[in-house]
Amino acid sequence: MVCDWDHRVFCHLLIAWAAAQENRLWVDKYAPETEVDLAVHKQKIEDVRRWLREAFSTQPISKYRRLLVLTGPSGAGKTATLRVLSGEMGFSVIEWISAQQSPLDAYGYADENISGDDLYESAMDKFETFLARAGNYRSVFNNNPAQSSSSDSPTQNAVILLEDLPNILHEGIRQRFHSAIHRHVQRSTIPVIIVVSDAGVRGETEEVGAGPLRWSRNNEVSARFNPIAVTFLTSALKRVRIRAGAAVVSDSVLTNIVESVSGDIRAAIMALEFTAVRAGAAGSQKRGRNGPANASLESLTRKENALVLFHLLGKVLYNKRKGDPPPNHATKREATNLRKIDSKLKDEPPLQAWFNHEARATSRVSADELYSSTPIDASLFSLYIHQNYTPFCATLEHSDALIDNLSWVDANGGDNWYEQNPYAFHLYALGTLHALPTPVPHVGQKFYKPELFDVGKRAHEASNAIDRVRGWLSDRSPENASTWTRTAVALELGVVLRAKDMGMQKPPHGHGLFSEMRFVHGAGNAEVAGERETGGVPVSEEEPKRRLDGDDAQGTWLEDDDIEDW
């Protein structure tokens, strides 16, 4: 029986391997092998290399080089960097792959009445064993044929790579995970490298990865990888194109790919492969037809991507209506195009005389289209509008109508999913369009990311500070605990806390988070999220876009959890 099973698995693996050699995805097939191929910033590579060198050195500093955390969006080249360096510096990578084990686990247990916890527990057991073994008997793992040439030397270095983390959302698991890592770092000399990928705009990152991954005592160093810059990405894609012999893909398609993936090299190569295959299939036809390729590209690389968002915001906030004059810099063709579009728009039926002040020309923006093409939900959409509307309003009355609409929609629809207003997005969009002047004067408006997330984070910290103060109070007398509710501390205690700071008795550190406010004139500190001149073609600027991505990630996370609290 056992033999039989083994045999089957062996056959299966053999077949899979053979198929893989033939038919591997380009992402794997053309994975970078030298530093030159890596699209990652040189500085970043150097950072990691230096860390590794220190970790393998015999100097005392190696003690502090036991744990490295690489973070960054997916496809930023985190793992690839490590692999390239492994080849270059000649160390082996001992990898924890939970994915290989989980299918067996799943088949074994999933349909039984074993709770999820038990399943994770067993995965956790495996993980602990893996770590312990990897720390002690590394040579056992060192049988990778690709590495065999260099692994002959007895001084072979190794790192443990953790990419597929066990599910550490669960408190108990997380603790075990942390202590396992901690134990390992204490005992073993083999450095551990943890790779954590952020998710996209929706960003569960904080929850899944980095959040629970905060170590305090371990000598952990973390390096953050940014999305790959356009120039790097383009040259990397071109290299792949040459190596794959996919000349059918034109430069303009390449540019399109680069634009649409927001720095995710894996997605870019996938898209390239896909386009090449399609183009190859339709090879006999005319080359360089961008249209259909573009359409499919978008669906292929659809991340909740900042550019789409910009486009959307621009459409809403510039509020183009039928009969608006074309922008100054528009070419003749564009102008005629606009007229053509306008002629297709139906005029709104006339309003009663007493309601005439609400009459508007037909909008060139269709709320339905917006809704179907938007990468974000109504709530986030409203936050973006709120953050950015003021420069688009010519007068206070425009602002009034606009913000009143936001307020009204927000107040109509409940917190729970089943109470949510299904038309919220449309209401936000239409109300905003209705309130804005037309045409909106172009005065070099910029787009900002919503500050609210940052505010939510700070409020959270302040609320923790309040709890610390309450804890401090009730340590002195339990009676305090009942007297000082959160609100009372936040609103009333500040006076005394400040006075105490000046005196001898020190209240807990950090009460200033809620008790101290200095009034300074001036506007907010919103970061520029990106800018462009017109409502037309989006300008792709790498830096701002990345920032937007990153901040959204924490933003959405906060929104689910915190914003509704206040």
Added chain:
Amino acid sequence: MDNLVIQYRPRKLDELHYHHGLSERLKSLASSGDFPHMLFYGPSGAGKKTRIACTLRELFGPGVEKLKIDQRVFMTPSRRKLDVNVVQSNYHIELTPSEVGNYDRVVIQEILKEIAQTQQVDISARHRFKVVIINEADSLTRDAQAALRRTMEKYTTNMRLILCANSTSRLIAPIRSRCLLVRVPAPSMEDVVGVLEYVAGRACRGNSPDHAACTVVAKEAAGNVRKAILALEALRMQNPLFSEPITVAKPDWETYCQRVGDMIVQEQSPARVMEVRAKYYELLSHCIPPTVIIKTVADRVVDKVDENLKADVMHWAAIYENRMRVGNKKIFHLEAWTVKVMSIVKHFFYDIDLTGFDDYP
């Protein structure tokens, strides 16, 4: 020597400084042996909790003052863990379920069930029931209130409830009608001065503030004794001799809100809207409740604008505060109010004959 609020708090009903009639009633109620569920309500800082503590002492003797803090862990239906601090003695338990937000029902149900099903262990206890104090009862969710109502009917033998709330408006009628209502109004100015003089006399022997100084502090506190004592404490630390002039320190947020009000009155433009928004964000990130923000800013604006505009300013404050309660994104409503006020003020200056002032919906 810290925290005068706790240190010189009256421990017995007889020691209370004001509302003597009320103390008398509580005293007789506590001694009657037939103690009902009670609901204490009144503005914050009027002394509800002090009265509750005194009543408990009257009921059970000095044993109730042996307090300990317990951290309890509750599981929500979605298996999220809730940590709740409960203060308790052998005779009572005190909780603030509203601190866990929407999960307050879980806490109410678990704790009350537990209390109701355990007997008083202490044989020498004067009463066989335990008292459960529920703070901020008016911010309980409807669900939690319904659960509370059920337990009030079900477990009357082993448990009495004392609810503490700022107002009865938000409590469902069945709860109100099952409790003995005890209104604790804010003390008068003279009462507050009396309390301050008592506390100061004990705390700052030698150079305690004179009557005039106490009056200044009391006036600033507007009926909130806790606030008054805190102000006294801060004053003592900054000005130990209580020499003239007496300036009562205000919390930063209060001054900040007033400055925001000034900003609104000074200039009305989309750019100013942005500036004011930044201020609101600052306030919100300091955990100042949005209702407090809108009320404080509105108070300032009302003081500064023309008589004809005052009612409108407050009208919109009421409208948007209401929306704030219903909605999620507090900043929208704060800002909508701000813009509305700005536009009212602006029109008043540029367009005096703005008609239709009186017939808003």
Added chain:
Amino acid sequence: MENFFQVKSYGKKAGKERAEENTDLQPWVEKYRPKTIDDVSAQEHIVAVLSKTLSSKNLPHMLFYGPPGTGKTSTILALARQLFGPDNFRNRVLELNASDERGISIVREKIKNFARQTPRAEVGVSSDGRTYPCPPYKIIILDEADSMTQDAQAALRRIMENHARITRFCLVCNYVTRIIEPLASRCSKFRFKPLDPAATTARLQHIATAEKVAAPPPVISALISASSGDLRRAITYLQSIARLHSASSTETEIVPEDVQEIAGVVPDEVVKGFARSLGVDVQSDDEDIEMDGDSERPRGFDAIRRKVRDFMLEGFSASQIISQLHDLIVLHPTLTARQKAKCALAMAEADKALCDGADEELWILEVAVRVHRAVLA
């Protein structure tokens, strides 16, 4: 120890005896529940119909509706007691009265299980020496049926059909419109009208006498107005007052103000003073007393704001103030209908806002200002 086993006063015999031992601690609402349907206050028409069912032994499904405290639950309990007697009451009557205990699962499990059981035939003389008709069906009482979910009501409909032979349902609710039509149409509907003051007075006086509480007529009428016709609330208030006064060391008489304090009602003079400061022309009961010496005509917004702030410091509940102000204005002899309508509109909005949890001070101020404008206009 006996307290531990205390149960509701009706039903269980063992419980009843114990309950009688400490009737002091028993809510008067339970203690003075009508024992027979003839004791039910002021619902003569319904009583007449129901007494017939007593002799005929047959009973339709019933739907009782009407404002709270008009005797709906009391009536069905009394009827059930008269039908089954103390011995069989427990196994023949199921009462479910909690709003949160009646999801669809409860309907499926508890009600269905009870409805399914075939009642044992019980005839002969009961333990208290009387004979009860004890008809061959069980009664399921669903109190506050209007708070059941639609699903649960639909499930109920099926159970009603399937077990009609051996089970009668009595739905009790405040709002008949919240009962789904198929369910309502299967029941005989009984509308309980609001109690008239005479009947309430009689009942309260009866209880006061029985409990030896000195309650002069002004106190009784204060009780009735504070409880707005809800007899249960009135009795609860009466008990609270009696409790406070029997406990107090100094012998004082009960006065109407005590009632208002217990009930959380704002004293009349305070409300009148408030109305007066808003420009409403109110005659004081006691001409000499002017609230806060604030007798002059209002001096604009700031005066109103100050007044409202004082109100908040007094701790009165906003909804209570507004509802009392509403009564005062709507019944006001000289204000025009248009003025009253404007005021009522403002109060309606305020009530909605307060239900949503809006800030009390802001909304009292809002009402105050709008009343002020309406009255001066």
